[in-house]
Amino acid sequence: MKRMWEWVKRRLSRDEEWREEIESHLAMREEWHLGRGSTEEEARAAARKQFGSPLAAAEQVRAVHIRPWVESAMQDAAYALRGFRRAPGFTLVACLTIAVGIGASTAVYSVIDPLLFRRLPYPRDNQLVSLGYFGPVDSNEFNVVASYLEWKKQQTAFQAMTSMRPGEHCDLLEGTAPVRLDCYRVEANFLKTFGAAPARGRDFTADDDRPGAPEVALISWGLWRSAFGGSEAVIGKTVTVDDQPVRVVGVLGRDFEMPQRGEVEIMMPERLDTRQGRARNASSFLRTFARLREGVSMEEARARMEPLFEATARVDVPAELRSEVRLVVRGLRDRQIHEVKLASWMLLGAVMGLLVAACANVANLLVARAAARRRELALRAAIGASRARLVRQTLTESLMLGLAGCVAGCGIGWALLRILVSLAPEGLLRLREARMDARVLAFALAASAASALLFGMAPALERPRVEAMTAWSAAGPARTLFRRVLVAAQVAISLVLLTGASLLVRSLWKLESEPLGFDGEHVVAASLAPRTRHYPTAAARTAFFNELERRLGRIPGAGSFALTDSLPPAGGEMGRPYSNIRIEGHPPVAQNGGMVLFRWVTPGYFETMGIPIVAGRGFREEERGAGEPPLILSAGLARRLFGREDPIGKHIDLEASGHWCTVVGVAGDVKNSGLREAPDPEYYRLRMKTEAPGGLDVAAVYRTPLDRATLGRWIRREVRELDPALPVTIASMDERVGRLRQQPRFVASLVTVFAGLGLTLAAVGLYGVLSFVVAQRTREIGVRMAMGARPGKIALEVEKYAGTWTGIGVAAGAAGSVALGRAMRGLLFGVSPYDAGSLIVAAGVLAAAAALAALVPAWRAARVDPAVALRHE
Amino acid sequence: MKRGDRLQGSLDLLVLKTLQKGANHGFGITVHVQEVSGGLLRVEEGSLYPALHRMEREKLIAGAWRTTENGRRARFYKLTAAGGRRLAEEEANWASVALGVERMLRPA
Numbered sequence: 001m002k003r004m005w006e007w008v009k010r011r012l013s014r015d016e017e018w019r020e021e022i023e024s025h026l027a028m029r030e031e032w033h034l035g036r037g038s039t040e041e042e043a044r045a046a047a048r049k050q051f052g053s054p055l056a057a058a059e060q061v062r063a064v065h066i067r068p069w070v071e072s073a074m075q076d077a078a079y080a081l082r083g084f085r086r087a088p089g090f091t092l093v094a095c096l097t098i099a100v101g102i103g104a105s106t107a108v109y110s111v112i113d114p115l116l117f118r119r120l121p122y123p124r125d126n127q128l129v130s131l132g133y134f135g136p137v138d139s140n141e142f143n144v145v146a147s148y149l150e151w152k153k154q155q156t157a158f159q160a161m162t163s164m165r166p167g168e169h170c171d172l173l174e175g176t177a178p179v180r181l182d183c184y185r186v187e188a189n190f191l192k193t194f195g196a197a198p199a200r201g202r203d204f205t206a207d208d209d210r211p212g213a214p215e216v217a218l219i220s221w222g223l224w225r226s227a228f229g230g231s232e233a234v235i236g237k238t239v240t241v242d243d244q245p246v247r248v249v250g251v252l253g254r255d256f257e258m259p260q261r262g263e264v265e266i267m268m269p270e271r272l273d274t275r276q277g278r279a280r281n282a283s284s285f286l287r288t289f290a291r292l293r294e295g296v297s298m299e300e301a302r303a304r305m306e307p308l309f310e311a312t313a314r315v316d317v318p319a320e321l322r323s324e325v326r327l328v329v330r331g332l333r334d335r336q337i338h339e340v341k342l343a344s345w346m347l348l349g350a351v352m353g354l355l356v357a358a359c360a361n362v363a364n365l366l367v368a369r370a371a372a373r374r375r376e377l378a379l380r381a382a383i384g385a386s387r388a389r390l391v392r393q394t395l396t397e398s399l400m401l402g403l404a405g406c407v408a409g410c411g412i413g414w415a416l417l418r419i420l421v422s423l424a425p426e427g428l429l430r431l432r433e434a435r436m437d438a439r440v441l442a443f444a445l446a447a448s449a450a451s452a453l454l455f456g457m458a459p460a461l462e463r464p465r466v467e468a469m470t471a472w473s474a475a476g477p478a479r480t481l482f483r484r485v486l487v488a489a490q491v492a493i494s495l496v497l498l499t500g501a502s503l504l505v506r507s508l509w510k511l512e513s514e515p516l517g518f519d520g521e522h523v524v525a526a527s528l529a530p531r532t533r534h535y536p537t538a539a540a541r542t543a544f545f546n547e548l549e550r551r552l553g554r555i556p557g558a559g560s561f562a563l564t565d566s567l568p569p570a571g572g573e574m575g576r577p578y579s580n581i582r583i584e585g586h587p588p589v590a591q592n593g594g595m596v597l598f599r600w601v602t603p604g605y606f607e608t609m610g611i612p613i614v615a616g617r618g619f620r621e622e623e624r625g626a627g628e629p630p631l632i633l634s635a636g637l638a639r640r641l642f643g644r645e646d647p648i649g650k651h652i653d654l655e656a657s658g659h660w661c662t663v664v665g666v667a668g669d670v671k672n673s674g675l676r677e678a679p680d681p682e683y684y685r686l687r688m689k690t691e692a693p694g695g696l697d698v699a700a701v702y703r704t705p706l707d708r709a710t711l712g713r714w715i716r717r718e719v720r721e722l723d724p725a726l727p728v729t730i731a732s733m734d735e736r737v738g739r740l741r742q743q744p745r746f747v748a749s750l751v752t753v754f755a756g757l758g759l760t761l762a763a764v765g766l767y768g769v770l771s772f773v774v775a776q777r778t779r780e781i782g783v784r785m786a787m788g789a790r791p792g793k794i795a796l797e798v799e800k801y802a803g804t805w806t807g808i809g810v811a812a813g814a815a816g817s818v819a820l821g822r823a824m825r826g827l828l829f830g831v832s833p834y835d836a837g838s839l840i841v842a843a844g845v846l847a848a849a850a851a852l853a854a855l856v857p858a859w860r861a862a863r864v865d866p867a868v869a870l871r872h873e
Numbered sequence: 874m875k876r877g878d879r880l881q882g883s884l885d886l887l888v889l890k891t892l893q894k895g896a897n898h899g900f901g902i903t904v905h906v907q908e909v910s911g912g913l914l915r916v917e918e919g920s921l922y923p924a925l926h927r928m929e930r931e932k933l934i935a936g937a938w939r940t941t942e943n944g945r946r947a948r949f950y951k952l953t954a955a956g957g958r959r960l961a962e963e964e965a966n967w968a969s970v971a972l973g974v975e976r977m978l979r980p981a
Contacts, residue, residue: 017948021899022922024947028900029918031943052919060923064930 018061022054072389076396083397087369091401093764094365098405098452100757101358102444103412108351108750109440110413111420112344120333121255123195127292128332129158129301130259133309133317135325140260140335143288145272146281147312151288154308157301158290162186162193165270166285167262169529171725173240174227180727181223182263183241185270191218193291194259200224201235201250208249209269215246218267221254241266242531259289261336282316289332302329321577324594342826343747349820350497350754354761355447357493361761362452364486366398368772395453402449409448413441423746483769484805490765491809491846492816494758498842499817500824501755503831504748506838510830511744516569517670517679519610520733522559524708525567526552526715527699527729534723541692544722549602551718552700558711559704562604563687567699569671569737576655578681583641584651584660596637597672597682598654600693605684606632606667608703616648616665619686629686632665637681654683661685675740676829701733708732747827759846762809763853770802770857782866791862798861802854803847810843817842884924885933886967887916889952889960892934896951898941899925925950933959 026047033043051057084091119125132141143151143163152161163186170183188209191197198218208216219227219234228234238247246268258264273281292301309327317325337344377390528548535541545563553561575595582588603619605611614635623630631652638647651660669679687693704711712730719728774781781794821833831838891897891905903916928934933956939949952960 018922018926020946021948024898024945025900025918025922027945028898028941028943028947032900032904050918052917057919057922060920061926064923064926068930 014065015058015062018058019054022051022057026051026054072392073396076393077400079393080397080400084400090365090369093768094362094401094452095405095408097358097361097365097761097764098402098448099408099412100761101355101362101448102406102409102441103414103416104754104757105351105355105444106409106413106441107416107420108347110417112348113440116337116341116344116348120336121257122332124291125332127159128194128259129290129292129298129329130287130332130335131290131305131327131329132286132288133313133325134328135317135321140287141328141330143286144282144316145276145284145286146278147316148286148288149272149274149281150312151305151308155290155305157293157296157304159293160189160193161288161290162190163270163272163286163288164190164258166287167258167264170242170266171531172227172266173243179227181265183266183268184258184262184264185268187270187272190267191256193289195291196253196256198250199253200232201248203250204269209271211271211273211275213269213271215241215244215268216249217241217246218250218252219248220252220265220267221256223265224251241268243534259332259336260287278315298329298331302327305329318577318580321579342824343743346500346747346824346827347750350500350751353493353497354754354758355444357490357758357761359447360486360490360493361765362448364483364490364765365768366452367483367486368768370394398452399449402445402452405448405452406445409444410441420750423749483772487762487765487769488805488809488812490758490762491806491850492813494755494762495810495813495842495846496816496820497751497755497758498845499813499839500820501748501752502838502841503821503824503828503833503835504744504751506835507827507829507831508741508744508748511675511741514671514675514830516675516737517611517668518568518733520737522705523609523701523703523733524706524711525699525701525731525733525736526712526719527567527731528697528719528726530696530698530723530726532696534725535696538692541696542690545687545692545698546689547722548698548700548719551722552715555711555714555718558702558706558714560604560608561700561702562602562608564599564601564605564699564701565693565695565697566599567701567733567736569673569675570740575680578640580654580656581641582653582656584653589641595680597680598685599682600685600687600695602687605701608701609670610703611670612668613665614668615646616663618665619684623686624689626688626690628659628661629688630664631661632667632684633663634669634679634682634684635666636669636679637683638663638666640681675737744827744829759849762846763849766802766806766850767853767856769805770798770854771860773801774798774857774861777861778864781861781864782868785864786866794864795858795862798858799851799854802850802858806847806850810846813846814839814843883967884916884920885928886960886963887914888921888924888928888950889933889956889963892950892952892956893960896949898947898949900947902950928956932956 029047029050030040030043033046034040038046120128122128130141132143133147134141148161148163155161165185167182167184169180172179172181186204188204188206191203197203199221201218204216204218207213217239224230224234228237234248235250236247238245240246252264252267256264270286276284290301292298296304305327313322313325381387381390530544535544549563552563555561575597578594578596579589581596599605601619603621603624606613606618613632615638616632619630619632631654633641633647641647641652642650647663647666650663652663653660667684670682671677671679672682673680685693700715702711708730712728715730716728719726781789785791785794817839818834821828821835825833887906888902891902894905897905899918899921903918903921906914906916925934925936929936929950932953934950935953936948936950938946941947
């Protein structure tokens with residue numbers, strides 16, 4: 001290494017040396033003239049005149065040194081090109097292999113890097129944590145105001161702790177039409193805690209955050225540009241948000257993002273009210289974040305928070321849930337990526353496997369080619385080519401191959417990235433940030449260039465031997481062993497990829513064919529989220545829902561129709577603790593039962609959604625006038641509460657509130673917490689005409705012969721007449737379900753593509769080895785044929801040879817696949833990670849590909865003509 | 874340049890012959906050639922260095938930095954074994970060329 005550096009340094013200083021030599025000549029000539037009585041000036045002029053231009057001389061000296069080098073480099077390049085033209089198949093496959101390896105790994109890494117490895121856009125991002133209670137009510141940690149206020153007062157682990165309300169929509173009235181925006185309410189120290197500051201205007205102050213203070217807002221950079229034309233005049237301007245005057249005090253930075261990765265357009269102070277009663281503040285939800293003190297580790301912070309958590313949980317968490325709630329303190333990045341982490345690692349692993357397979361393939365091809373060319377190299381050495389020259393020439397060849405592959409690889413990578421970005425489901429990837437990652441590109445280039453150089457040069461580095469000139473010993477045994485191992489490794493990698501793909505595809509099938517418990521075909525849903533402000537009283541809400549039902553129900557030819565407050569199968573709906581349920585005449589139910597979901601629906605709901613009533617009856621229109629709303633249980637909940645007993649007619653108190661209602665029916669189970677999870681227990685209550693349920697969110701569902709667009713127009717018109725400021729979201733049920741299948745479909749299709757590429761590479765590698773072996777043994781085969789061996793037997797031998805090495809690869813790959821299966825358990829659905837079927841399918845595909853790859857060489861071997869083979873070479 | 878090319882064959886011969894007497898630097902070579910030839914021959918200084926480097930690449934001579942008697946740094950060239958053989962060839966070659974030209978000019 002040191003010697004190499006010295007060499008480089010010497011090279012660099014050579015120009016200097018040449019100039020110095022000429023200077024020294026001029027100086028001596030000057031001295032010579034001075035010795036003959038010239039003045040200094042005369043001496044200098046004479047010396048110059050005699051020498052001519054020193055620059056031109058230096059230039060000529062350089063040409064002496066450089067020209068032969070350039071000429072031989074050009075010669076090498078031309079020679080390499082000629083070689084490539086003679087072996088177009090080899091050249092194409094090698095280039096493509098490099099290109100695919102580079103392209104795929106770069107594109108996938110570029111997409112995954114911002115998720116897994118990138119720094120968060122906050123200074124000292126590793127100090128930031130998300131913390132709170134974690135329980136069956138939410139998939140992320142949450143907090144309640146009462147507990148948070150105590151934590152904040154007493155904690156010792158953090159420099160700062162801050163909070164925000166869960167995001168919601170708000171309507172900005174700017175001009176004539178209201179715009180629905182993403183809004184967050186945050187504590188005054190929110191931005192400071194994250195180390196962020198507004199790009200324009202000012203941050204919130206403690207004063208803004210007092211209850212009852214005049215409303216102020218920060219707006220996002222995007223909103224500032226789009227709605228206010230990026231004008232500075234927006235600072236201090238009063239705008240209307242949800243019918244309230246709000247003064248804009250600042251603009252968020254262009255790169256600011258919410259810690260839980262939500263979109264934000266308007267941010268307002270949350271104004272927690274400490275004077276409210278504890279009970280009230282204990283049911284008021286928050287997300288809490290904090291910044292660790294210098295030198296405090298995550299574990300230490302967790303340990304310090306534990307007593308505080310114990311103390312507040314005793315007061316603020318309902319007794320029934322207490323044993324199911326724990327404290328979570330985790331890094332912000334962990335919180336951000338936990339849902340997609342596994343899928344991302346899976347993709348990254350798949351693509352790295354592909355890169356390794358590609359490198360192995362390049363190595364294999366080059367070694368094969370080199371072995372074939374040992375005679376040529378030996379010949380050239382014999383007629384006087386220096387070893388350095390031979391090394392340089394193979395180097396040139398490898399470099400040119402690598403370069404062509406790199407150029408194509410960049411193209412493939414770029415195209416693949418475009419495709420990934422357009423295919424990727426919302427939420428899996430940070431699409432905005434996906435761009436070609438220079439580091440990965442460099443890494444992939446280096447990896448494939450290194451393998452090309454290393455294996456391309458191997459034959460030139462070894463001393464050319466005279467024996468190599470005879471056809472008999474074209475390659476040593478070590479070399480072919482190495483190549484077989486390479487092939488076996490490729491087979492193993494492909495098998496792992498194939499098994500992974502097969503597992504994912506099978507879970508996807510299972511997922512697609514999984515009964516949802518309802519029939520989404522021809523069902524269209526319109527979701528509305530009216531503003532609380534517009535319907536402040538229970539009476540106003542009831543009137544609104546009745547009118548909405550009347551209007552939406554009168555659309556002609558729309559089919560069956562119902563109102564509900566929420567829709568399956570997406571999870572995330574709020575539920576109630578199972579342990580709150582009382583059954584008349586029964587002992588109390590088991591504790592720790594998790595959550596029970598509920599929906600408020602109109603009588604048409606079951607028919608419209610295609611949910612069967614398995615016992616008792618559905619709701620009736622005439623029951624909606626008065627009394628306690630009747631109850632329908634899901635089959636799962638009925639089984640849990642009553643076992644084999646008949647639930648119909650039983651009285652149940654759902655919330656330990658003294659309101660007893662009657663079970664009139666049992667409905668079939670419905671997927672209600674995502675597609676993967678088993679259905680949560682659930683009950684349905686009838687929406688009464690006389691009293692609306694507490695929440696304002698409402699969805700209208702239709703089982704309709706109309707197409708979505710036509711029905712959508714009618715729905716929008718009716719809603720507009722009722723409340724012009726109320727936006728409507730319309731989607732078919734199939735679309736809503738399809739969205740949940742997007743991510744598994746995306747991951748499965750990507751891994752399948754990689755597996756296909758890996759398989760192709762392995763087949764190409766095997767083909768290369770076999771062709772080479774057959775070519776090498778042509779003479780031997782010829783002799784055997786001349787002595788009466790049957791062509792079929794020869795072909796079979798080649799296939800058997802292929803089978804041996806494929807078998808070894810398969811065995812290694814099977815072990816890898818089992819390990820892989822365990823790692824990707826979380827991505828699978830309804831398929832065991834050790835699913836033998838997937839492994840067998842993968843091995844079968846691989847074996848078929850191997851047999852196919854061996855076919856041509858085997859055929860060639862069987863067709864060897866003894867007469868030609870014996871004359872050959 | 875042109876002239877240098879034409880003289881190249883003889884330039885190599887002059888340089889090699891000079892170095893046969895001992896290692897010398899470029900300037901020394903020009904002085905030596907001029908003195909020994911009694912001023913009849915003059916090495917063109919601009920072409921001398923490319924020629925020296927070319928001959929060094931061909932391993933006819935070997936160069937190294939040394940200090941002159943006047944305490945100046947200069948690159949000294951000395952004849953290699955291959956250079957000695959080449960000199961013998963060139964001398965013989967030159968002799969026959971000179972003889973041929975002589976006969977042409979003064980036919981017997």
